[in-house]
Amino acid sequence: MKGILPKIASTVLVVLALTLLVAVLVTVPGCSPAGNETGNQTVILKLATTTSLYDTGLWDYLEDIFEESYNADLQITAVGTGNALNLGKTGDVDVVAVHDPAQEATFIAGNYSLNATVNNTSAARVTWAYNYFIIVGPESDPAGIGGGNATAAFQKIHDGGVANSTLVQFVSRGDNSGTHGKEKALWAAAGYNYTADILGNGTAQGWYFSTGQGMGATLTVANEKLAYTLTDKGTYLAYQSQLDLVPLVDTGGSLINIYSVMICKNGIQPEMAQNLVTFLRSPIIQALIAGFGVPEYGEPLFYPWDPDICGLP
Numbered sequence: 001m002k003g004i005l006p007k008i009a010s011t012v013l014v015v016l017a018l019t020l021l022v023a024v025l026v027t028v029p030g031c032s033p034a035g036n037e038t039g040n041q042t043v044i045l046k047l048a049t050t051t052s053l054y055d056t057g058l059w060d061y062l063e064d065i066f067e068e069s070y071n072a073d074l075q076i077t078a079v080g081t082g083n084a085l086n087l088g089k090t091g092d093v094d095v096v097a098v099h100d101p102a103q104e105a106t107f108i109a110g111n112y113s114l115n116a117t118v119n120n121t122s123a124a125r126v127t128w129a130y131n132y133f134i135i136v137g138p139e140s141d142p143a144g145i146g147g148g149n150a151t152a153a154f155q156k157i158h159d160g161g162v163a164n165s166t167l168v169q170f171v172s173r174g175d176n177s178g179t180h181g182k183e184k185a186l187w188a189a190a191g192y193n194y195t196a197d198i199l200g201n202g203t204a205q206g207w208y209f210s211t212g213q214g215m216g217a218t219l220t221v222a223n224e225k226l227a228y229t230l231t232d233k234g235t236y237l238a239y240q241s242q243l244d245l246v247p248l249v250d251t252g253g254s255l256i257n258i259y260s261v262m263i264c265k266n267g268i269q270p271e272m273a274q275n276l277v278t279f280l281r282s283p284i285i286q287a288l289i290a291g292f293g294v295p296e297y298g299e300p301l302f303y304p305w306d307p308d309i310c311g312l313p
Helices: 004-027 051-055 058-070 081-090 101-109 150-163 178-189 194-205 215-225 233-242 270-280 283-291
Strands: 043-049 072-078 095-098 116-118 121-123 126-138 170-172 208-210 229-232 245-249 256-264
Touching: 043 058, 043 081, 043 270, 051 058, 051 072, 051 215, 051 233, 058 072, 058 270, 058 283, 072 270, 081 095, 081 101, 081 178, 081 256, 095 101, 095 270, 101 178, 101 256, 116 256, 116 270, 126 150, 126 215, 126 233, 126 270, 126 283, 150 178, 150 194, 150 245, 170 215, 170 229, 178 194, 178 229, 194 208, 215 229, 215 233, 215 245, 229 233, 233 245, 256 270
Parallel strands: 043 072, 043 095, 170 208
Antiparallel strands: 095 256, 116 121, 126 229, 126 245, 126 256
16 A cells, blocks of 8 residues: 555646646647647657656656647657667657757757757757756765765775775766766766776776666666666666665765757657657646656656756757
8 A cells, every 4th residue: 555645646647737738738829739730640759768767757657648648659769868869860769858968969069950949949959857966875885975075976986996896886877878978077077087097997996887778777786786876866766665775975066967858850750859849848747747756755856947957948
């Protein structure tokens, strides 16, 4: 019975939101499912998204609402940001939802995106949610990073690993994802050359490990090793009951994790991709994002778009 009531509450919220959203979309010009150029035919929209958005269950939460609202079949591929953007470049997907501003900027500069419209503004990259990265590790905290900032934490993990690679270890996604990109940026901020000092020396010294997998799998490996890792908070909360790892560093502006959506120029469904952008930034869906995870975890896994944090449009 313990887990039943939160699930029932979440289901009720989804049903209510679906009913309200359909009613709203039908009355908003350009947002009605009946306005699709394909008429009543279901449109397949291919989305590449990060594993953090998928492993937390957020897309499962939103998928049915979107499909019903727009007469669409949303086909989701969950990979790291780098792989998601590569799928966007080749036209294997129509839209990407990712979280690495540097890689997103390169995608846009390469002319792989189409401008989307939100709030009467045209933009190649539309932000729609955020959460935070956190550094988790064993409760014993052998490197003594607890209570510090991310830069100091990475320095202590490095020094601790060099001194005793059995006691202090770090597990990386190593998959060119947004989380991996953030990790590399934090190593650089801590004063290290990632390729030489961390990936090279750290691997050789036996304290640094790369999984090449998504966030959920990486948390599992880190847990088995009682090692430190960098994760988005949403995925950690979703996996928390299966882990012995605890949050040790979770504050600081460098740990903000912003999610964006971009329409792929080489995709084949730009109109439906625009519908997804409109959907994600709609007030009802933003409210659902704000409440997602609260019944189960006591706090949201993601926060809705905030212009002061995520930027415009």
